Amino acid sequence: MTLMQEPPAGQRNGLPEYLERVSRGDREAFAALYRQTAPRMFGICLRMLDTRHEAEETLQDVYLTVWRKAGQFDPERGSAMTWLATIARNRARDRLRTRTAAREDPIALDDDWADAAPNAEDLALAGDDSARVHRCLGTLEPVDQRLIRTAFFDGATYTQLAARAARPLGTIKSRIRRALVRLKECLA
Amino acid sequence: MTDTEIPEATDPDILAAELAFGLLDDAEAGPALRLLARDTAFQALHDRWLGYALALFASTAEDPPEWIWRAIERQLPANDTMDQLNRRVARWRFAALAASVALLVTTGGGALWLGSSAVPHPAEAPQTIAQAPAPAAPMVAMLQGKAGVVSVAFDQTAGTLTVSNGKLGLDARHTAQLWVIPADGVPRSLGVLPADRPVWRTAPGTTAGLLNTAATIAVSVEPLGGSPTGLPTGPAILTGKLMQAG
The missing domain is CATH 2.60.40 (Immunoglobulin-like)
Known part of the structure; x- marks a missing residue:
């Protein structure tokens, strides 16, 4: 089967249907689901894990999990893409946690330079929603941006962020919560 | 800012954001996950935040190499x-x-x-x-x-x-x-x-x-x-x- 062919017209948004068929062991639906969603899931794995090798292994893990758990997807409870991405993120985070050495590189809180934001071309490709989130994230203080990005991309929790930033847990929590409130206001 | 004034995440929207961005440790995430399992309003908030979080990833989409799909297929149960x-x-x-x-x-x-x-x-x-x-x-x-x-x-x-x-x-x-x-x-x-x-x-x-x-x-x-x-x-x-x- 050629994987890279475009899905037939009318099936492009059929992710919930694909998942339902996958839950009954339908491999063709599984292949179609993979075709449509793997690039984004691979993007998540690549971004969260250090090496391509880890991302490639984790992507397999993600889809084997999808194969087993497709029956648990409930379209009433959210979009299929979000459900898939949650699995991708969780598997990538599990992978990070199984490492002998968790990522511990320090996060500097005392400088003001912003982390590299995606360029305009990337944003245009990614669509409006993404551009809006990046723009709002960009309105936060550089340090807060860095903390939120690190939380998501490195799979780091409050506790891990506090350790890496060498700050008390309470400081980090309150700082990020305030940043989330601002992010929410900007995105509203 | 001092450590004595930690705002609690009483706002469900912020709790949903914390869960979506993966900020909570397992112990903290437990109650939030139980809420997620039974509260549809919280689910909607969480889904929206997760959508935002995923939007940060959108620019990183990349076609995986072909061999990965074959490897996945090989690992499916033997029916x-x-x-x-x-x-x-x-x-x-x-x-x-x-x-x-x-x-x-x-x-x-x-x-x-x-x-x-x-x-x-x-x-x-x-x-x-x-x-x-x-x-x-x-x-x-x-x-x-x-x-x-x-x-x-x-x-x-x-x-x-x-x-x-x-x-x-x-x-x-x-x-x-x-x-x-x-x-x-x-x-x-x-x-x-x-x-x-x-x-x-x-x-x-x-x-x-x-x-x-x-x-x-x-x-x-x-x-x-x-x-x-x-x-x-x-x-x-x-x-x-x-x-x-x-």
């Missing part, structure tokens, strides 16, 4: 035979339909087209000999699937095939038909399994030559009386490889 068989059944069904249409066209009208039930049964309906316990047989197959388990034993010396049926749970309008699929991939009927007998023995006759270790044995769901086309028309519910016993 490949059943799956491939069902895909083939779909093709046979199409071929049978196409043949019927061709017949309809060549006869120039609909008068002869009486539906699939009018298509003659395959001539070599295997003969039911007797119900008896299976003798020790040199070739065996365990047919497995969701419907149950059926064991098949083929005695090459006597040329008899003994089948122990489990309950396959078919309704009164359907019957289970046994097939051998040799290396050429074209199924040949071994007969219809009698629903009322736990053990059934048949003499496959010429088909016996196809019963070797290259063959797959399968059971498909067919209309009463067996497949009208001579090829499986319904889904394959059980399959197994024929193996040399002992």
Whole structure:
């Protein structure tokens, strides 16, 4: 089967249907689901894990999990893409946690330079929603941006962020919560 | 900012954001996950935040290398035979339909087209000999699937095939038909399994030559009386490889 062919017209948004068929062991639906969603899931794995090798292994893990758990997807409870991405993120985070050495590189809180934001071309490709989130994230203080990005991309929790930033847990929590409130206001 | 003024995440929206961005440790995430499981409003908030979080990833989408898909397929549970068989059944069904249409066209009208039930049964309906316990047989197959388990034993010396049926749970309008699929991939009927007998023995006759270790044995769901086309028309519910016993 050629994987890279475009899905037939009318099936492009059929992710919930694909998942339902996958839950009954339908491999063709599984292949179609993979075709449509793997690039984004691979993007998540690549971004969260250090090496391509880890991302490639984790992507397999993600889809084997999808194969087993497709029956648990409930379209009433959210979009299929979000459900898939949650699995991708969780598997990538599990992978990070199984490492002998968790990522511990320090996060500097005392400088003001912003982390590299995606360029305009990337944003245009990614669509409006993404551009809006990046723009709002960009309105936060550089340090807060860095903390939120690190939380998501490195799979780091409050506790891990506090350790890496060498700050008390309470400081980090309150700082990020305030940043989330601002992010929410900007995105509203 | 001092550490004494930690704002609690009393706002469910912020709790949803913390969960979506993965900020909570396992202990903290527990209550939030339970809330997620039962509160639809919280689910909606969480889904929106997760959407935002994922938007940060959108610019990183990249086609994975082709080999990853093949690796995933290889790791799927081993019900490949059943799956491939069902895909083939779909093709046979199409071929049978196409043949019927061709017949309809060549006869120039609909008068002869009486539906699939009018298509003659395959001539070599295997003969039911007797119900008896299976003798020790040199070739065996365990047919497995969701419907149950059926064991098949083929005695090459006597040329008899003994089948122990489990309950396959078919309704009164359907019957289970046994097939051998040799290396050429074209199924040949071994007969219809009698629903009322736990053990059934048949003499496959010429088909016996196809019963070797290259063959797959399968059971498909067919209309009463067996497949009208001579090829499986319904889904394959059980399959197994024929193996040399002992």
